Amino acid sequence: MRIARSQTFAALSVPNFRTYVSGAFVSNIGTWVQRVAQDWLVLNLSGGSAMAVGITTALQFLPAMLLSPMGGLLADRFDKRKLLMLTQSWMAVSALALGLLAVTGVAQTWHVYLFAFVFGLGAAFDAPARQAFVSEVAGADHLTNAIGLNSSSFNAARLIGPGIAGLIMASAGAGWAILTNAVSYLAFLIALAALDRSKLAKTEPLVRAKGQLREGFSYVFHRADLMIALGVAFAVGTFGMNFQMTNALMVRNEFHLGAEAYGLLGSIMxxxxxxxxxxxxxxxxxxxxRFVVGMASFVGVVITASGLAPGYLWYAVILPIMGLTVLLTLTAANMYIQTSVDPQVRGRVMALYMTVLMGGTPIGAPLLGWLAEIFGPRAPLVGGGLLQLVTIGIVVVLVRRLAAARATDIDPGPKTVEPVEDEVDVEPVEDDPDGVQPVGVQPASTATNETTRTTTATTSAQAQTITTSHRVLR
Structure with missing residues (x-):
């Protein structure tokens, strides 16, 4: 009851959500341990190549760009809990294989590339299902709070994971850190198995039919507010969320420090x-x-400032601010999208969200890695922050123009209809003694009114959707 009265932790009053978030927390710690260890491993195997780190990151997130929409469709069609058990097992095996290669000393750069891609295949189907499954575990009444607590779990793990990775790498090597992630998946699998399935707020599964994937794209395309939210997520995911790469480059190539200093930065952030x-x-x-767009723009400013930090200490001071602003931005975008879409398309819409958020990384990571190779380790931060600001501005301007064009094309006012008498010659009926119209003939004025009402209703309904979205933009 004490938990239920706390606004911050209200969703924890739901037993299923407590079980789910506890297992996810342990698994998320392992995920952050591997993210840090994987980038450090490839950086050392490649002789300090920033491009190698960028390629690894790109390969890991490339499947998300290509397959997340399909993953969202599967999340709408099938049992999300069973789908998550499958994807979690896939990623556990991938981490186990890469960790064993690293521990035995046979790992090469191409091995990291390969397993980063294999791991990403599982993540492409896992992420949409996890996002949509939160509503089933927590229920509609606690959805907004559950989204925030789910992010808290992930970012509390970010606080702990990099520090653990730094300690393991310094004492035993990156391979053992990656193996730690393989073991951590067991906690989430056990939590999924332990859920009380009778208490899940399940969404009616989507019946298989043609055009369902296209339907998800169409739904978003006709919602200008969703297009802006997704565009902002793309800008942040592509140019602003390359922290593992940028931190590794700054620590190793700019500040000339080791694995412990690298892991510490992740925990500080x-x-x-x-x-x-x-x-x-x-x-x-x-x-x-408006809050989503404003916070995303501020993130770009903070990232640019971090690239100008004169030393390790100042860089470390800026990182918590970066972590705060990025998290507020992404959580706000996530909440806005999940709570404003039809439950029947939530899986597909969240898949598009994950596609633009994670799928932009294959574009941004190699580009920022190339900037680091040419201009030095500070370039990905300064350049990435500026590119993020420019992208957000372009998205807002283009979508607002598109919404305005749609509103112009659809006139919500009544259409002018020419009198039917001018087009159709109707015989006089005054000689009819009963005053009854001939069968199949309707008075011209009545036909005109019906046509006008139908045209006006259809046009107004179409215009209302555009007007609502356009009003949100202002």
């Missing part, structure tokens, strides 16, 4: 991320689109 997640969980209402 996690402090800000955790604070942001807790603040998001306290929200009593869904954030506005």
């Amino acid at each position: 996690g402090i800000g991320s955790l604070l942001g997640a807790l603040l998001a969980a306290r929200r009593g209402k869904v954030p506005s689109l």
Whole structure:
């Protein structure tokens, strides 16, 4: 009851959600351990190549760009819990294989490339299902709070995971850190098996039919507010969320420090991320689109400032601010999208969200890695922050123009209809003694009114959707 009265932790009053988030927390710690260890491993195997780190990141997130929409469709069609058990097992085996290669000393750069891609295949189908499954575990009444607490779990793990990775890498090597992630998946699999399935707020499965994937794209395309939210997520995911790569480059190539200093930065950034997640969980209402855009723009400014930090200490001071702003931005976008879509298309819409958020990384990571090779390790931060700001501006301007064009094309006012008498010659009927119209003939004025009402209703219904989205943009 004490938990239920706390706005920050309200969703934890649901037993299924407590079980789910506990297992996810342990698994997320392992995920962050591997993210840090994998980038450090490929950086050392490649002789400090920034491009190699960028390629690894790109390969890991490439499947998300290509396959997440299909993953969202599967999440709408099938049991999300069973789908998650399959994807989690896939990623556990992938981590186990790469960890064994590294521990035995036979790992090469191409091995990391290969297993980063294999791991990404599982993540492409896992992420949409996990996002959509939160509503089933927590229920509609606690959805907004559950989204915030789910982010808190992920970012609390970010606070702990990199530090653990740094300690393991310094004492035993990157391979053992990656093996730690393989073991951590057991916690999430056990939690999924332990859920009380009778208490899940299941969404009616989508019946298989043609055009369902296209339907998800069409749904988003006709919602200007969703297009802006997704565009902002693309900008942040492509140019702003390459922290493992940028931190590794700054620590090794700019500040000339080791694995412990690298792992410490991840934990320091996690402090800000955790604070942001807790603040998001306290929200009593869904954030506005204006808040999402404003926070994303501020993230670009902070990232640019971090690239200008004069030393390791100043860089470490900026990272919590970066973690806070990034988390508030992504949680706000996630809340806005999940709570404003039809439950029957939630899986597909969240798949598009994950596609633009994670799928932009294969574009941004190699580009920023190339900038680091040419201009030095600070270039991905300064250039990435500026590119993020420019992209957000372009998205907002283009979508607003598109919404305005649609509103112009659809005139919500009544159409002018020419009198039917001018087009159809109707015989006089005054000689009919009963005053009854001939069968099949309707008075001209009545036909005109019906045509006008039908045209007006259809046009107004179409215009209402555009007007609503356009009003959200303002």
